[in-house]
Amino acid sequence: MKNDMSRAADSQHQSPKLKSKLMARIKPQALLIQSKKKKGPTRISITTIVMCNLIIALIALSLVATYRYWSRRSPDQSGSDLSTLEDIGGFVKKYDLPGYAILNTSKGPIMVELFKDGSPEVVDRFLDLCQKGHFKGMPFSHVIKHYVIKGGGSQGLGAAEDWISKGKLRSQLVTRPKHEAFMLGTTKNRLDDKGFELVITTAPIPDLNDKLIVFGRVIKGEDVVQEIEEVDTDEHYRPKSSVGITGVILKREI
Numbered sequence: 001m002k003n004d005m006s007r008a009a010d011s012q013h014q015s016p017k018l019k020s021k022l023m024a025r026i027k028p029q030a031l032l033i034q035s036k037k038k039k040g041p042t043r044i045s046i047t048t049i050v051m052c053n054l055i056i057a058l059i060a061l062s063l064v065a066t067y068r069y070w071s072r073r074s075p076d077q078s079g080s081d082l083s084t085l086e087d088i089g090g091f092v093k094k095y096d097l098p099g100y101a102i103l104n105t106s107k108g109p110i111m112v113e114l115f116k117d118g119s120p121e122v123v124d125r126f127l128d129l130c131q132k133g134h135f136k137g138m139p140f141s142h143v144i145k146h147y148v149i150k151g152g153g154s155q156g157l158g159a160a161e162d163w164i165s166k167g168k169l170r171s172q173l174v175t176r177p178k179h180e181a182f183m184l185g186t187t188k189n190r191l192d193d194k195g196f197e198l199v200i201t202t203a204p205i206p207d208l209n210d211k212l213i214v215f216g217r218v219i220k221g222e223d224v225v226q227e228i229e230e231v232d233t234d235e236h237y238r239p240k241s242s243v244g245i246t247g248v249i250l251k252r253e254i
């Protein structure tokens with residue numbers, strides 16, 4: 001630079017032709033200096049631009065992320081809201097579960113208490129079937145005096161007849177702790193929709209829990225049960241005249 005300046009100073013004492021020649025030689029260097037001077041701010045501005053771009057990109061990314069988060073969350077949230085409701089529903093259900101059912105029959109109403117705590121699964125199943133109207137119009141397919149009345153399930157007694165006849169015999173022979181009469185139960189391994197059998201005992205039966213899943217008991221309408229028990233049957237315990245359940249009313253309390 002010093003060199004350039006001295007040269008420039010020298011150039012004042014030189015001919016205009018040489019001066020212009022020298023100027024032409026200086027010019028690129030001056031331009032270089034200028035460009036160097038320019039490059040400083042240019043480099044800063046590039047950095048600034050890059051930074052700005054980065055910030056914009058970050059903002060955009062965060063916006064996209066936020067949008068995605070919320071758009072993903074909103075159905076999730078409604079889902080979790082639903083599940084919360086369901087949970088609350090389940091919670092409420094556990095406590096508000098109908099504890100009683102009135103079986104309307106062609107002979108009158110039979111009120112039963114459901115053992116929600118003792119047999120929760122079967123009670124759930126029973127309530128579910130009640131809500132589906134499964135028992136509406138269900139005839140008592142088998143009536144065995146001083147033993148049980150049974151509705152639903154298969155038309156043939158099958159295994160039930162077996163345990164009924166055996167049980168009946170045994171109940172006469174064995175003096176074991178007996179279940180009270182008027183218990184509400186269903187035959188084991190028949191919890192599917194079609195096979196769900198409703199059994200009401202009309203006498204104390206020993207080993208009842210071996211044969212039935214007891215899930216309730218009659219608390220009102222024992223006389224109705226006995227009336228049904230009195231209907232004439234054929235040799236296969238099938239009532240000669242139709243008697244059945246006309247409807248079920250579920251009650252939380254009585």
Ligand SMILES: *[C@@H]1O[C@H](CO)[C@@H](O)[C@H](O)[C@H]1NC(C)=O
Pocket residue numbers: 104109246247248249
């Ligand atoms: C049950 O019987 C009562 C009285 O007979 C009647 O008012 C009610 O509507 C019946 N309900 C069903 C579900 O059958």
